[in-house]
Amino acid sequence: MENKLPDVKVKINEKKEYYYPVFIGENLIQNAQEYINQYTKAQKLLVVTNKTIMSLYPQTLKLKNAEFIILEDGEQYKNFDTYKQIMEKALELKLERQDALIAFGGGVIGDVTGFCAATYLRGIDFIQIPTTLLAQVDSSVGGKVAINTSYGKNLVGAFYQPKLVLSDTNTLKTLDKRQYKTGLAEVVKYAFIEKTAKCNFNFFEFMEHNTDKIKAKDPQTLKEMIKICCEIKAKVVNEDEQEKGLRTILNFGHTFAHAIEKATNFTHFTHGEAVAIGMRLAFDLAKSRNAISNTYYSQAISLLTKYGLTYVIPQNITKEELISAMYFDKKVQCSKVRFVLPKDFCEVELTSDIEAKNSLG
Ligand code: NAD
Ligand code: GLY
Numbered sequence: 001m002e003n004k005l006p007d008v009k010v011k012i013n014e015k016k017e018y019y020y021p022v023f024i025g026e027n028l029i030q031n032a033q034e035y036i037n038q039y040t041k042a043q044k045l046l047v048v049t050n051k052t053i054m055s056l057y058p059q060t061l062k063l064k065n066a067e068f069i070i071l072e073d074g075e076q077y078k079n080f081d082t083y084k085q086i087m088e089k090a091l092e093l094k095l096e097r098q099d100a101l102i103a104f105g106g107g108v109i110g111d112v113t114g115f116c117a118a119t120y121l122r123g124i125d126f127i128q129i130p131t132t133l134l135a136q137v138d139s140s141v142g143g144k145v146a147i148n149t150s151y152g153k154n155l156v157g158a159f160y161q162p163k164l165v166l167s168d169t170n171t172l173k174t175l176d177k178r179q180y181k182t183g184l185a186e187v188v189k190y191a192f193i194e195k196t197a198k199c200n201f202n203f204f205e206f207m208e209h210n211t212d213k214i215k216a217k218d219p220q221t222l223k224e225m226i227k228i229c230c231e232i233k234a235k236v237v238n239e240d241e242q243e244k245g246l247r248t249i250l251n252f253g254h255t256f257a258h259a260i261e262k263a264t265n266f267t268h269f270t271h272g273e274a275v276a277i278g279m280r281l282a283f284d285l286a287k288s289r290n291a292i293s294n295t296y297y298s299q300a301i302s303l304l305t306k307y308g309l310t311y312v313i314p315q316n317i318t319k320e321e322l323i324s325a326m327y328f329d330k331k332v333q334c335s336k337v338r339f340v341l342p343k344d345f346c347e348v349e350l351t352s353d354i355e356a357k358n359s360l361g
């Protein structure tokens with residue numbers, strides 16, 4: 001394979017000359033070994049994946065000197081037990097620092113594998129091969145890695161960047177409709193924050209005009225869409241890797257979403273579905289404060305509707321439950337809930353001047 005140029009280069013803060021590549025397109029998995037040889041010095045590889053992915057892609061990821069850990073499928077396995085299992089396997093294989101852990105799967109696999117990579121020998125190379133839309137546009141880029149605890153989601157983790165991201169759009173063909181739409185919620189989120197990220201891809205219009213192709217998973221359109229999302233995320237992460245300021249915009253809709261997920265015991269909605277409701281609530285709140293025009297409000301709701309991102313909070317969940325769940329958000333500061341709200345077309349801002357109890361209309 002001749003050296004290909006990355007689709008996106010992710011740079012982090014001061015280390016301006018260093019970047020890691022994101023490759024996006026069809027049939028990348030089949031050539032994974034060449035990409036790994038080009039971007040790492042790994043001799044041994046430990047691939048972490050799950051049963052669902054292995055049953056769909058049993059022979060696709062052909063690698064030299066690779067061992068596989070095949071986990072059960074599910075968010076509940078993003079935990080300490082899985083962390084221990086992966087670490088013990090890495091120790092048994094005597095992986096050295098220049099070897100690599102590979103996450104082959106969705107956000108669950110990416111997060112737990114990344115956290116193992118961050119802590120094994122205080123840091124071993126890490127490669128993301130994301131297979132869900134959510135992972136390709138969000139979790140595989142930017143270096144947030146974590147496991148869940150009984151106290152809450154993603155509470156033990158690190159910022160640890162991968163060496164290489166290979167987003168093979170062919171894998172999205174086997175994603176079911178629900179998981180695909182879950183990813184689309186995070187995609188639409190980028191349209192709502194683009195200008196605050198100081199990007200100018202006209203992504204809102206792109207999403208408005210390409211609905212049919214995106215729904216049909218047209219490969220070229222998917223590649224373009226994922227590339228823009230990764231560009232926007234890379235721009236934000238370059239400026240603020242550790243979420244001290246700008247990166248909070250990537251949490252647009254998430255204060256409400258996390259509360260909805262918690263109040264429904266993490267069983268009713270996927271993360272993306274909760275984010276879709278959260279974005280809708282953020283638009284409602286901004287409109288009620290006259291922070292955005294009626295025109296933008298209607299355009300935004302219409303975009304969510306075009307992608308079927310309209311969900312309803314179950315009636316048995318009370319306002320009080322949602323408000324109390326909001327205080328578990330990681331953006332809470334000095335016991336105040338902070339919201340990322342729309343302030344203009346494709347612009348958002350972080351605000352802490354709203355009482356949580358007044359945020360739900
Ligand atoms: P997931 O990893 O659970 O994958 C969703 C489902 O799709 C699973 O059943 C999985 O086995 C299946 N699957 C994966 N690839 C498939 C394919 N190609 N074809 C068919 N089925 C496939 O969920 P997700 O939505 O990818 O990720 C959610 C996780 O990501 C959560 O744990 C969340 O906290 C985390 N997350 C992390 C970040 C970050 O920045 N690190 C950002 C957003 C979300
Ligand atoms: N998914 C939000 C972030 O990476 O910051």
